[in-house]
Amino acid sequence: MDTEDDYQPHRYQSSDDEDLAEPIDKSVTLPKPTLVWRTPVSTSSPSAPSISPSSPKKCSTLIIGTVFGGSALLLTIKAKTLLGTLLLPGTDLKDDVLLDQPARSNKSCNIYQLDADPTVVAIACNYEVKDRDSLNVAKAILSHFEASRIIILDTLSPATYLSGSPEIEYNYPWLRLLQTTGSSIETKIPTLEVPNLVQNLGAALMAYCEVRGLSNSYLLLSLQEHVYGKALITAATLRGLKEGLSKLGCPDVANQVDVQGAGVLLQDKRIGSNRMRDDRLYA
Template sequence: MAAYFGEVREIPSRAVDDDEEVDVELPTVYFDLPEFSDITQLPSYDTVICATGLAPTVFLESYLISKEHRILGYIKLNPVSTPEAEFLGLDYRRQSHVVGKLCYDEANRTLVCVSEKEVPNESAAEIAQYFVELSGSKTLECLVITSLPISQYKSAKTSELSLPILRQLKTVSEGQVGDIPTLETPNTLSGLGAALLTECEVRGLKACLIAQYYDTIDSDTVSKLEPCLNVERLKKVAKRPVEQGRHNIQQLLRQSKIDRGNMYF
């Protein structure tokens, strides 16, 4: 029988019986908070500043985070096991590893999250919900800085752009945020940053997401995030001089690439 356009036909699989349940192991994300017996014991805050991706993480580490910030804990990932890893004796790689770090600026009641590795989409919405609900603030404000390769940016004028480029998305209740252009359709975002922006939109909170599209990650790429320093909620907590921040970029970026196993810089 022919299947016409718009008609859906079920195709039986030889690999899995229709009545057979398939258990798919998903990676799990959890909070590792050494000083707290429960996540609800985190100190309250009025602002969340979140960086996802290598360049935004190095940016906040260079310009914002200092020894004065209290490290509350870490976001960790339990990776899934695969038959190939078990067969090759590589199952030891299943040990949990750090995805993000949580810092606290007590003077400004600000929670800072840096996540060089992206949180799995399956856990992003739940973590974003935690960030909002645990703040203890009805006027919470959020700023997210994220980065994506330019190949994910949809535009007919990509070849004419000077890379890297910055674009922003914000909630309805958010006001003017600097001179950064708005992200054009049909571009979409995902991950922890997008989940946090969505959570704030649903709750009527002020939030802005700044996305950087890049072709390569180097010190110039990181420093091109400096317009973010003009956003008030980051401006009030980033006290480090710009020149000092730029100086820190080289060292932090190099160390990050070493940690990732990259031999060439």
């Protein structure tokens, strides 16, 4: 049977090949994210980027903060050392992205090691990863680390939350948790109820962990308000993430983050996505 003869165009297919020629010619395949390690500074030579090592970096805890508040919170940790950065497709980076004090305006995804506990690695993603890029970014991050525990700091909007009760009250700290199969059960934070779904980078990271069988992987969600269609990262959102970190067994890390400092970063429009730049921070 000749499938070409039997095939009939449907309503989503153009009958004129010329109609498809222009968009196909203009389509561009975005490059995959690249992780670049920072070579330690020595007295004889300046710091320089290096290609990612072949073996994953081992750490006890890997904390990933998304652009919706988690990244700003991690950036307030003062005692940390820059290990490298994840170069994301289409980002506008300054030339000092691998310096000890990179420009805060960079839409970077920097990787830090905590000085108080070098076995803890924090990744602050100051870039709103689009859905189409989320899986590639998640793979680029998690394939380079071998962590005993993974914590992702993200947010959840009440506009998309299904509670099953019309009288639910969103009181601080409003937290929800997702965890991979085989993870130690955490009872201090309520589990995100079915049929609620998560999206974007947080969802891609959790999906990668689940498929790869990475136990002790947690997605911590704090309430993110929306006013007139705009996202609001409030002080309560940040305090919730900080408290959640402590409940997930990272009290030392929680004590190092600064909610007020993270709020200043967001208010100064120095980091984050366009969805956050026009928003105010409410205490």
